[in-house]
Amino acid sequence: MAAARARFRSLAWGTLAYTVLVILFGAVVRITGSGAGCGQHWPTCHGEVVPISPTIETVIEFSHRVTSGLCGIIVLALLVAALRGFPRGHAARLGAWLALVFTITEALIGAGLVRFGLVGDNDSVARAIVMAAHLVNTSLLTGALALAAWAANREPGQARGGVSRRVRWLVWASLGGLMLVGISGAVTALGDTLYPVEAGALSERLQRDLGAGAHFLQRLRLMHPVLACGLGFFTAVIAHHLGNAAAPAVRRASAWVMILVFAQLAAGVLNVMLSAPGWMQVLHLGLGTALWVAAVLFSLELLHAQAGPDGHPRPDR
Numbered sequence: 001m002a003a004a005r006a007r008f009r010s011l012a013w014g015t016l017a018y019t020v021l022v023i024l025f026g027a028v029v030r031i032t033g034s035g036a037g038c039g040q041h042w043p044t045c046h047g048e049v050v051p052i053s054p055t056i057e058t059v060i061e062f063s064h065r066v067t068s069g070l071c072g073i074i075v076l077a078l079l080v081a082a083l084r085g086f087p088r089g090h091a092a093r094l095g096a097w098l099a100l101v102f103t104i105t106e107a108l109i110g111a112g113l114v115r116f117g118l119v120g121d122n123d124s125v126a127r128a129i130v131m132a133a134h135l136v137n138t139s140l141l142t143g144a145l146a147l148a149a150w151a152a153n154r155e156p157g158q159a160r161g162g163v164s165r166r167v168r169w170l171v172w173a174s175l176g177g178l179m180l181v182g183i184s185g186a187v188t189a190l191g192d193t194l195y196p197v198e199a200g201a202l203s204e205r206l207q208r209d210l211g212a213g214a215h216f217l218q219r220l221r222l223m224h225p226v227l228a229c230g231l232g233f234f235t236a237v238i239a240h241h242l243g244n245a246a247a248p249a250v251r252r253a254s255a256w257v258m259i260l261v262f263a264q265l266a267a268g269v270l271n272v273m274l275s276a277p278g279w280m281q282v283l284h285l286g287l288g289t290a291l292w293v294a295a296v297l298f299s300l301e302l303l304h305a306q307a308g309p310d311g312h313p314r315p316d317r
């Protein structure tokens with residue numbers, strides 16, 4: 001049984017790592033304008049199962065479909081392993097079930113983007129909303145996989161810790177805040193793809209973005225850095241405040257959250273200074289995903305830590 005659980009744990013971490021690569025490849029599809037590489041056809045590509053004489057955009061879009069389809073198969077294998085290795089009600093099963101649900105909804109959102117023509121140079125409000133929903137779904141998917149991997153080490157029925165309602169509220173508030181930052185980032189990324197940032201002084205760029213005739217995606221550009229600085233610092237402060245005097249596992253997770261918040265804030269500033277080149281967008285999304293996963297793991301450690309009389313996690317367990 002112990003060997004089966006160790007195998008499940010490796011499979012869960014491997015699935016998470018592979019899913020992150022697929023997410024980053026999704027950004028490459030957007031950046032290269034390849035979302036319409038298979039026309040408005042889904043699941044076929046230009047009406048064919050395998051495209052014949054494809055363009056570069058078709059190769060990129062088709063590869064994204066194949067690699068994300070493979071993700072579905074791996075998540076299904078993870079669920080089978082969870083059902084075999086863990087009893088009913090175990091958190092590893094919950095994580096694997098949720099991962100399957102969010103993989104299916106991810107495929108539906110991707111299909112919706114293609115079937116409703118929300119690709120290429122479409123700059124509608126509908127596309128911005130679906131891109132935001134896409135970001136929420138990928139965050140829930142990586143969160144579910146992190147839960148499955150984390151739970152593999154836990155005994156069935158292992159009790160939750162007794163942290164106070166205030167601590168739980170702070171944990172959920174910082175996760176919600178990060179999700180909001182991600183959503184605003186996804187909308188900014190769409191704006192940067194459709195209305196590439198022109199080089200120039202920051203004040204000139206701001207004037208252009210907020211001036212008469214600017215598209216709503218340009219007007220929203222300022223929102224993400226403002227939200228990211230405020231909510232990013234909030235997340236780092238919460239991680240420090242709740243993780244500082246806690247058990248080693250909580251402290252380690254809190255240190256990762258703080259490191260990744262500051263790395264991501266620095267990457268965001270660099271992104272703006274360099275006018276968001278494609279490679280920087282991929283790096284920024286990668287760091288953002290790593291930060292989200294670290295925040296989920298920190299929250300899980302914290303919510304299951306044993307608490308002292310003040311409701312805060314205790315340093316010894």
Ligand code: HEM
Nearest residue numbers: 027182185186188189225228232264268269281284285288
């Ligand atoms: C905690 C901090 C931050 C998080 C979690 C975060 C997250 C994100 C996410 C998820 C995206 C969408 C990426 C995509 O879909 O490809 C994004 C885009 C973007 N972010 Fe941030 N961000 C943070 C801080 C910042 C800061 C401080 C700035 C600027 C000063 C910034 C500038 C941008 C820009 C310009 C984009 C659009 C271009 C791109 O996709 O990279 N970000 N961010």
